[in-house]
Amino acid sequence: GAGVSQSPSNKVTEKGKDVELRCDxxxxxxxxxxxxxxxxxxxxxxxxxxxxxxxxxxGLPSDRFSAERTGGSVSTLTIxxxxxxxxxxxxxxxSTRQGTEAxxxxxxxxxxx
Amino acid sequence: AQRVTQPEKLLSVFKGAxxxxxxxxxxxxxxxxxxxxxxxxxxLQLLLRHISRESIKGFTADLNKGETSFHxxxxxxxxxxxxxxxxxxxxxxxxxxxxxxxxxTRLKVLA
Numbered sequence: 042g043a044g045v046s047q048s049p050s051n052k053v054t055e056k057g058k059d060v061e062l063r064c065d066x067x068x069x070x071x072x073x074x075x076x077x078x079x080x081x082x083x084x085x086x087x088x089x090x091x092x093x094x095x096x097x098x099x100g101l102p103s104d105r106f107s108a109e110r111t112g113g114s115v116s117t118l119t120i121x122x123x124x125x126x127x128x129x130x131x132x133x134x135x136s137t138r139q140g141t142e143a144x145x146x147x148x149x150x151x152x153x154x
Numbered sequence: 155a156q157r158v159t160q161p162e163k164l165l166s167v168f169k170g171a172x173x174x175x176x177x178x179x180x181x182x183x184x185x186x187x188x189x190x191x192x193x194x195x196x197x198l199q200l201l202l203r204h205i206s207r208e209s210i211k212g213f214t215a216d217l218n219k220g221e222t223s224f225h226x227x228x229x230x231x232x233x234x235x236x237x238x239x240x241x242x243x244x245x246x247x248x249x250x251x252x253x254x255x256x257x258x259t260r261l262k263v264l265a
Contacts, residue, residue, distance in 0.1 A: 074253065083163070083258030084240060091252065132198065136244075136253065143190075143242070143253050145198040 043067075047133050047146035054123055054153055062118040062149045066135030073116050074143065075108055076132040084132070090116065092138070123153045156181050158241050160256035167231050168264050175226040175259050177215075177241030185245040187217055187224040190255070192238040201226075201239070211235070231263045 046065040054060050066073050075087040086100035090110045101107070105123075110116040120127055130148040157180040167173050179187065187204040202210045204217040204224060215226045224241060241256040 072252070076255070083160075083238070084255045085257075086255065089252060097252075134198070134253075136251070139251055141186075141244070141251075142188075142200050142203075143244075147197055 045133055045135055045144050045146035047131075047149050049149060050147065051150045052152070054151070056125060056153055057122055059119065059121045060123055060151065062120075062131050062151070064116045064118070064133030064135075064146060066114065066116070066133070067144055068114075069137070070135035070144070071113065071138045072136045072143075073110055074134045074136075075116070075118050076134070078130045078132055078148070080129070087118070087131075120151075123151075125153050127151060128153045156243075156245060156254055158243055158254050158256035160239075160241055160259045162259045163257075164260045164262065166262045166264060169233055170230050173228050173231045173235070173261065173263075175239050175241075175261065177224045177226065177256060179222050179224065179241075179243050181222075181243055181245050181254075183245055185243040186251075187215070188242045188244065189213070189215055189224075189226050190240040190242055192240070194237070198240065231261075233263045233265060236261055236263045 048063045071092045073090040077085040088108045089097040105121045108118045130150050132148045133146045134143045136143045159178045189201040190198050191201040192198045213228045217224050238258050238260050240258045244251045244253050
């Protein structure tokens with residue numbers, strides 16, 4: 042596709058369940074970012090991938106959160122044993138190695154009930 | 155530490171009034187600075203970048219290296235400017251560029 046694609050668009054899950062969120066970046070973009078946006082709040086950095094380098098995981102809020110990026114393309118953000126405070130919109134963005142512009146997906150709205 | 159600071163979470167102005175969204179950054183080097191905007195129910199998208207020195211939708215931003223600021227300004231706010239605004243920098247780290255975003259400022263333009 043032409044843009045960053047995220048799936049699912051919406052996810053409702055029960056507290057304690059695991060969820061996987063997917064991001065398909067723009068082809069050729071080496072950098073991929075995950076952010077969290079809580080209701081009415083700003084962006085919270087979660088994790089950053091750049092090519093084959095070790096990811097920057099400094100923003101992950103707890104060890105229940107993990108992410109991987111396979112083949113330098115698609116990324117999956119996994120949240121284990123979800124809690125109500127995990128409810129938010131999870132945004133993915135990608136950019137080129139030169140970082141001239143970040144392109145965002147439409148987000149996944151996660152609701153933990 | 156590399157950081158982008160947007161001190162205001164919410165800024166409310168009346169239609170026709172000037173608006174200034176503040177952004178300060180901390181970075182050891184020469185980063186590129188950007189403003190991104192998120193309108194209701196739309197994706198985050200690039201508004202403008204400092205190297206282009208352009209005016210988009212009446213908005214301008216000047217990079218002040220001495221004050222390490224990149225404030226976004228518009229002389230006459232419109233209701234359609236109501237949105238979430240994010241300041242960001244892209245800085246070179248180990249041969250590649252990494253984005254750092256501020257936490258955002260919500261602009262409300264009142265009729």
